[in-house]
Amino acid sequence: MGIQWRDSLAIGVPEIDNQHKELLHRFDRLLTASQAGQGIEELKNLQVYLEDYVTSHFSDEEGIQRQHSYPGYEAHKSEHRYFIEQITKLRLETEKSGVATHNVIETNNLLLKWLLNHISKVDTQLGAFIKSKTA
Numbered sequence: 522m523g524i525q526w527r528d529s530l531a532i533g534v535p536e537i538d539n540q541h542k543e544l545l546h547r548f549d550r551l552l553t554a555s556q557a558g559q560g561i562e563e564l565k566n567l568q569v570y571l572e573d574y575v576t577s578h579f580s581d582e583e584g585i586q587r588q589h590s591y592p593g594y595e596a597h598k599s600e601h602r603y604f605i606e607q608i609t610k611l612r613l614e615t616e617k618s619g620v621a622t623h624n625v626i627e628t629n630n631l632l633l634k635w636l637l638n639h640i641s642k643v644d645t646q647l648g649a650f651i652k653s654k655t656a
């Protein structure tokens with residue numbers, strides 16, 4: 522198993538596409554570790570690693586939107602904010618030793634689904650807008 526990047530996820534902005542690949546890679550490491558029953562310390566480390574990357578990726582993506590005066594900026598940004606809140610919440614829950622690993626796996630899967638949906642809808646719209654401005 523594992524999460525595979527696929528070309529249909531490309532939004533046509535190489536900088537963003539490369540970051541999305543790295544993001545999926547980090548998710549994959551976290552999911553693999555959760556499924557392999559890695560200890561809570563390892564899961565916590567991987568969550569921090571993912572959270573850091575998500576935060577810097579979103580801030581780059583928002584920077585590109587401001588550069589292009591993207592009309593969907595505010596709505597897009599609030600989607601990002603929601604996702605970061607969820608990731609932070611998961612990390613805090615994981616830190617409490619009482620959280621069962623299967624909950625962590627389930628939440629990770631939900632977050633991954635959210636991300637794939639976000640890339641294929643919201644980011645794809647952004648990509649089309651940027652392409653139309655730079656063509």
Ligand SMILES: [Fe+2]
Nearest residue numbers: 582639643644
């Ligand atoms: Fe986005």
